[in-house]
Amino acid sequence: MANLPPALSGFWVTFSTMFKHTVTEQYPEQAEEFPPKPRFHGRHQLNRHPDGLEKCVGCELCAWACPADAIYVQGGDNTTEGRFSPGERYGRVYQINYLRCIFCALCIEACPTRALTMTNEFDLANNNREDLIYEKQDLLAPLGPDMVPPPHSMVTGTTEKDYYEGKVTGATEQQRNEVAESHGAGATSGGEQV
Ligand code: SF4
Numbered sequence: 423m424a425n426l427p428p429a430l431s432g433f434w435v436t437f438s439t440m441f442k443h444t445v446t447e448q449y450p451e452q453a454e455e456f457p458p459k460p461r462f463h464g465r466h467q468l469n470r471h472p473d474g475l476e477k478c479v480g481c482e483l484c485a486w487a488c489p490a491d492a493i494y495v496q497g498g499d500n501t502t503e504g505r506f507s508p509g510e511r512y513g514r515v516y517q518i519n520y521l522r523c524i525f526c527a528l529c530i531e532a533c534p535t536r537a538l539t540m541t542n543e544f545d546l547a548n549n550n551r552e553d554l555i556y557e558k559q560d561l562l563a564p565l566g567p568d569m570v571p572p573p574h575s576m577v578t579g580t581t582e583k584d585y586y587e588g589k590v591t592g593a594t595e596q597q598r599n600e601v602a603e604s605h606g607a608g609a610t611s612g613g614e615q616v
């Protein structure tokens with residue numbers, strides 16, 4: 423090999439590769455056999471507290487940190503009748519434009535409440551531009567078994583700090599009744615679209 427002319431060396435590499443095992447991963451046929459690595463940065467997720475309230479406080483720090491201008495946030499005030507997060511404010515409108523996002527994760531580094539993280543979901547391709555602008559309802563984490571959907575009150579006797587210190591572990595009976603009653607009255611939840 424060392425004495426072969428450079429061109430022949432190149433052909434030899436090509437020729438010898440023909441007898442090696444293929445490493446091609448067939449997608450999407452064998453997608454489940456090749457899951458992404460646990461730390462892979464895919465689609466974003468807006469997380470919830472253990473009782474279902476949202477962690478996002480609408481501060482817009484993620485939007486300011488984004489080098490691609492891919493995030494749009496509008497905060498709103500929580501009220502006694504309509505509470506979506508434990509603090510004063512919540513993310514009323516939240517959009518991520520996946521036509522712009524470069525998956526750099528600077529937004530999740532900027533988020534002070536760990537409301538924003540990234541999942542392993544990577545197959546976001548689509549055949550139209552509109553569906554690649556994800557709204558709040560597309561990004562919100564699914565409700566766990568101990569959660570109830572906002573709007574609802576905080577756990578009685580707790581503060582915002584208690585939520586962040588992990589002292590709230592799930593929805594209480596009072597919160598469940600409150601949500602059941604509001605659904606009976608035809609209330610709706612979630613963010614708004616612009
Ligand atoms: S991952 Fe990077 S480009 Fe994408 S929304 Fe976050 S900061 Fe912007």
Ligand code: SF4
Binds near residue numbers: 480482535
């Ligand atoms: S996701 Fe985090 S940084 Fe972005 S608005 Fe919500 S709380 Fe602020």
